[in-house]
Amino acid sequence: DIQMTQFPTTLSASVGDRVTVTCRASQSVSDWLAWYQQKPGKAPKLLISKASTLEGGVPSRFSGSGSGTEFTLSITNLQPDDSATYYCQEYGSLGTFGQGTKLEI
Amino acid sequence: QGQLVQSGAEVRKPGASVKVSCKASGYTFIKYHIGWVRQAPGQGLEWMGWISAYSGDTDYAQRLKGRVTMTTDTSTNTVYMELRNLRGDDTALYYCARGTGGYNYYSLWGQGTMVTVSS
Numbered sequence: 448d449i450q451m452t453q454f455p456t457t458l459s460a461s462v463g464d465r466v467t468v469t470c471r472a473s474q475s476v477s478d479w480l481a482w483y484q485q486k487p488g489k490a491p492k493l494l495i496s497k498a499s500t501l502e503g504g505v506p507s508r509f510s511g512s513g514s515g516t517e518f519t520l521s522i523t524n525l526q527p528d529d530s531a532t533y534y535c536q537e538y539g540s541l542g543t544f545g546q547g548t549k550l551e552i
Numbered sequence: 553q554g555q556l557v558q559s560g561a562e563v564r565k566p567g568a569s570v571k572v573s574c575k576a577s578g579y580t581f582i583k584y585h586i587g588w589v590r591q592a593p594g595q596g597l598e599w600m601g602w603i604s605a606y607s608g609d610t611d612y613a614q615r616l617k618g619r620v621t622m623t624t625d626t627s628t629n630t631v632y633m634e635l636r637n638l639r640g641d642d643t644a645l646y647y648c649a650r651g652t653g654g655y656n657y658y659s660l661w662g663q664g665t666m667v668t669v670s671s
Contacts, residue, residue: 448614481657483597490647490661491589491597502659534597541611542587542599542656 449473449537453545460525460552468520468548470535475515479539482511482520484531485547491534495520527552554579556586556648556662563668564638571634572665574648581629582606585651587658588622588633590644598644602656603631638669 450473460466470480478498483491493502495511498518508523522529530552535545559573574586588600601612603622610622621634631648646665649658 479655485597490649490664491658493652493657493659496652496655496657532596536597536599536657538656541613542589542602543613544589544597544599547596 449476449540449543451535451537451543451545453535453548455548456546457549457551460550462525462527462552464525465521465523466525466550468533468535468550470513470518470520470545472516472518472537476537476539478514479537480511480513480518481536481538482509483534483536484529485534486531494533522550525552554650554660556650556660558646558648558662558665561666561668563670565671566639566669568638568669569634569636570638570667571632572646572648572667574631574633574662576605576629576631576650579650582626585654585656586622586624586631587649587651587656588620589647589649589658591647591664592641592644595644599656600633600646602651605629605631635667638667640669643667643669 452471480498482495485491499511510521532547532549534547557575562570585604587602603610623632648662650660
């Protein structure tokens with residue numbers, strides 16, 4: 448199975464900041480990469496698919512980039528509601544998730 | 553839009569089996585596949601496998617092969633996930649989720665089913 452390595456594990460930022468989360472695949476997944484947001488006690492919410500395609504209703508402050516083995520999720524103008532754990536997932540092979548990045552604001 | 557409703561919490565002893573159901577509504581069941589994702593308490597998401605609701609074709613994560621079976625019942629729009637020979641580290645919240653465009657990324661999720669393995 449493909450391994451997905453996500454970093455940092457935790458991230459602390461302030462309202463209005465810009466943050467970046469990185470996800471690295473053990474082999475190329477082309478652009479078959481999704482990003483999710485999960486809040487405590489809730490199911491994950493899909494933010495981005497195909498590395499950079501924003502899902503409907505997701506604020507444009509969220510953006511994704513990358514291809515092959517290296518991907519990033521960026522969030523600009525951080526809001527208190529962005530406090531959550533963020534996961535990447537490759538779906539070019541099976542569906543392996545990264546370990547998650549907990550964002551504290 | 554659709555909805556996935558999962559069965560209720562389960563408690564099992566080590567070595568036992570558990571079968572969790574996921575009932576779909578509000579969309580054409582056979583047009584999408586269903587994936588299963590689990591999350592141990594305080595831990596991250598683990599992809600377990602997927603099943604085609606139409607054909608019943610499956611694929612499973614390597615580490616679970618031999619212990620997990622996913623099945624589909626098109627007469628009731630329900631998918632099942634059975635996990636056998638349970639261990640303590642199988643204690644987790646189990647989610648079903650609907651695949652998108654034939655791929656294993658998920659925009660529709662069930663509410664989760666807590667499975668506790670304890671002697």
